[in-house]
Amino acid sequence: MTRAIEDLTLVDHACVIPDSDEHLWEVTAAWVSCGLEAGDRVVYFEDESADLVMRRLSEDRTCVRHAMENGQLVVVPTEATRSALAGSIESIGDILTGQIDETAAEGWPGLRLAGESGPGLMREGGLEKVVAFEQMAEQLFRGHPTARLLCRYDRRYFDDAAVEAMRSVHEIELVSPAVYDDTLLRITHSGPAAVRLAGEIDHSxxxxxxxxxxxxxxxxxxxxxxxxxxxxxxxxxxxxxxxGAVGLVHAAEEFPSTHRLVLTGVRPRVVRVLDRCGAPFAEQLVVEATEA
Incomplete structure (x- = not known):
């Protein structure tokens, strides 16, 4: 069964097969944000990736400072993540059970888990260990309905056969369709006549x-x-x-007087390029800058 990213509140143990890095961080940040909004405790097992998750959360305008200060959002450091994944499936299960018990003891209504388990398990024990982990996790979370787990399987580490194996051990696959994704630039719908761009614009x-x-x-x-x-x-x-900046300016200049091209959340460096390419003189172009 597939679920859209808008259905995160209905997802318990699910996998996602990202099309690109931008897709990976988009879904991960949405998972974290949804958990925080629900009042759940969120635990992210990082492997030198926390900065990228935090960057996307910031871009999504999700404030995490208070959540990190009060323990609602916990980032497990790289060394601890790698050490855990190097252990047996039983010991990993004990760690997850400990997280569930600690969350309940501290009064959080639920627990959401995510992180770099897939590549780490693949390094430590190959596909067999990943499958064993998923089977253990499925059984564990069935007994703890307030706990949820997002498993991410990047095609850089999982070939087609491995991806299909992961799909077979998950009842739910989380999908987030894009208008366009070439691994450098990802475009997604964000509303009527509105899209979001993530990544880089160049000649390609x-x-x-x-x-x-x-x-x-x-x-x-x-x-x-x-x-x-x-x-x-x-x-x-x-x-x-x-x-690319010239293209945006020229496109706006072709808009009729009844319509505008509005660029929101524009970073300072992108604003500077647009300014040099004539953006201030395009009547149908609105540039809304961000401080970040």
Missing amino acids: NRLQIRRLLLATLDSALRSHSAPTDITLDLSSLRFVDVA
Whole structure:
């Protein structure tokens, strides 16, 4: 069974097969954020990846400082994660059970777990150990309905056969369809006439942006109820080359006077490139900068 990212409250033990790094951090941050919003304790087992999760949470405007201070969000350090995964399946189960018991003892209504278990288990014991872990986890979480686990299986570490094996031991696969994802740039719908860009814009994908803008504008012009603002959320856009910035400015200049191209969450470095490419002089272009 597949579930959309919007259905996270219905997910207990699920896997996700990310299409790209941006997809991986998008789903992971959504999982963490959903847990925090529900009042659950969230434990993330990192393997030199906590900074990337925190970056995406910041881009999503999810404040985690208070959650980390009061123990609602716990990041298990890399060394502790690797040490745990090097142990037996039984010892890993004891660690998870300890997390569940500690969460209940401290009064949190539920527990959400995520992290780098897949690659770590693959390094330590191959696919056989990963499957054994998943079978143990499935049995454990069935007995603890307030605990939830997201398992992430990156194709850099799991080939097609391994991915299918992981799907076979999960009743639920979490999916998050993209408008476009070339592993450098990921585009997802974020609302009516609105999309979110994550990653980088360069010569390899800038034409996709133009096609998307023209198609979205055309749909808006043909609809009586569509917004007059075409919005690109650039909160997770970390780089745009000069030609890409020029393309955004030129696209806005082609908008009719009834519609605007609105860029939100624009990082300072992206703002500087847009400014040099004429953004301040494009009447139908609105640039909403962010301090981050």
